[in-house]
Amino acid sequence: MYSPTTEQMQVVHQVAAAYWQQPVDKVLSQLGSIEVLKFTGGKVAGNFPAHKSFPSVFFKVYFYDRGYRFETAGLKAAAEMTPVEGVRVPSVIAFMPEQKAILLEKRAWEDTSSPWKRLWVNKLGIDWFKVGAWLRAFHDTQTTYEKNDYFLRKKFEKFESHLNDLKHLFTPDQVDKMNQIYNSAREYFEKNQCEWVISHGDFGLDNIKKSGSKLEIIDFEDCQPAPREFDVLNCLARLEYTGRFPHRGSTYTEISHQFLEGYNRPLQKSDRYNFLYLLIKLDMLETYFRRSKDGSFGGGRRAIFHLSQTRCLAQIDQFLVQLIKMEKVC
Structure with a gap:
């Protein structure tokens, strides 16, 4: 997997600091523990570690408008639809339009697609x-x-x-x-x-x-x-x-x-x-x-x-x- 650019990781760090409600320079050690799971050029996704009262969450940061708009629209529609018993979507912790970021509950699943x-x-x-x-x-x-x-x-x-x-x-x-x-x-x-x-x-x-x-x-x-x-x-x-x-x-x-x-x-x-x-x-x-x-x-x-x-x-x-x-x- 290729690595995100320095500029992209700066945005990820800003999103993490905003989630933890701290200035970036106050959470430098926590920023070093961010786990990047997926990088596609236009998106960085991974996990923010827990910090103080804030639990670990899954994050997606987009670097193009369309991806953020599409995912936001889908998650909002799924949250508003008539529920189907036994089927759910991950809960949204926050939409952050300024940074084109979405924070979701961190989930663990069985392997169904290897x-x-x-x-x-x-x-x-x-x-x-x-x-x-x-x-x-x-x-x-x-x-x-x-x-x-x-x-x-x-x-x-x-x-x-x-x-x-x-x-x-x-x-x-x-x-x-x-x-x-x-x-x-x-x-x-x-x-x-x-x-x-x-x-x-x-x-x-x-x-x-x-x-x-x-x-x-x-x-x-x-x-x-x-x-x-x-x-x-x-x-x-x-x-x-x-x-x-x-x-x-x-x-x-x-x-x-x-x-x-x-x-x-x-x-x-x-x-x-x-x-x-x-x-x-x-x-x-x-x-x-x-x-x-x-x-x-x-x-x-x-x-x-x-x-x-x-x-x-x-x-x-x-x-x-x-x-x-x-x-x-x-």
């Missing part, structure tokens, strides 16, 4: 009905028919980039079909209205945590209006691997059925559905392809990524074949 745990998803004890019910309640807090041009622009750009980088993995006919799906989606969004909801933006196993009998939804930094299908597809498409060995063949069917039963609203196939599903699968494929070539991972990990790449390619091929069959019937 590579080996992912091989045994059905053993994690996640209640997928409740996950679906929570997402539906979250979505329903904010709905609109006003298009989010920023979301569309970023997704179209990502689709173009991934397809350009990965086209050597596909046949010319497959590339042509994917371009047709892309063009149909652009035309659809230009000519039609659809329902947009407040979207978590990165709803999946990585951000569904477990603490005892409770589930916790975390990381709202990509929260923004999106088509209703997006979070649902993002979660389920990334779990399709559970339909293959070493899982039982019925595992994915059971997970998706429980999730959609909890969500309690059927998803209609459409040009936007096809585009979003294919975008998510291309995003997965790009990750698998890149990591399978990354020498910083051990040979065993790279082999798993290569296998995941092969299976993802097969799923995309199956999706395209089924789509062509449906079009011929229609």
Whole structure:
């Protein structure tokens, strides 16, 4: 992990001192105990140690407005939504807009998303009905028919980039079909209205945590209006691997059925559905392809990524074949 810059850590220190209600020069020893857990260039996240009557807390400091605004909007919407028994989000200690910082209660979770745990998803004890019910309640807090041009622009750009980088993995006919799906989606969004909801933006196993009998939804930094299908597809498409060995063949069917039963609203196939599903699968494929070539991972990990790449390619091929069959019937 790269380290934050000196200027970024100065902001983190100012946030910590403000939380402890002390001048920076009075808490120098405590500042040295700050634990940085994640740094992405535009964000520093970690833990502030306890000091006097102030407990240890988890912090996020953003260095761009959009990330702070998105996460703040998501956390506030989650706090105001109809609660779902057994599912929660971490409590907010403070929003600090001047420093673009958020302080959250410090939590400890079971490991549910490491590579080996992912091989045994059905053993994690996640209640997928409740996950679906929570997402539906979250979505329903904010709905609109006003298009989010920023979301569309970023997704179209990502689709173009991934397809350009990965086209050597596909046949010319497959590339042509994917371009047709892309063009149909652009035309659809230009000519039609659809329902947009407040979207978590990165709803999946990585951000569904477990603490005892409770589930916790975390990381709202990509929260923004999106088509209703997006979070649902993002979660389920990334779990399709559970339909293959070493899982039982019925595992994915059971997970998706429980999730959609909890969500309690059927998803209609459409040009936007096809585009979003294919975008998510291309995003997965790009990750698998890149990591399978990354020498910083051990040979065993790279082999798993290569296998995941092969299976993802097969799923995309199956999706395209089924789509062509449906079009011929229609």
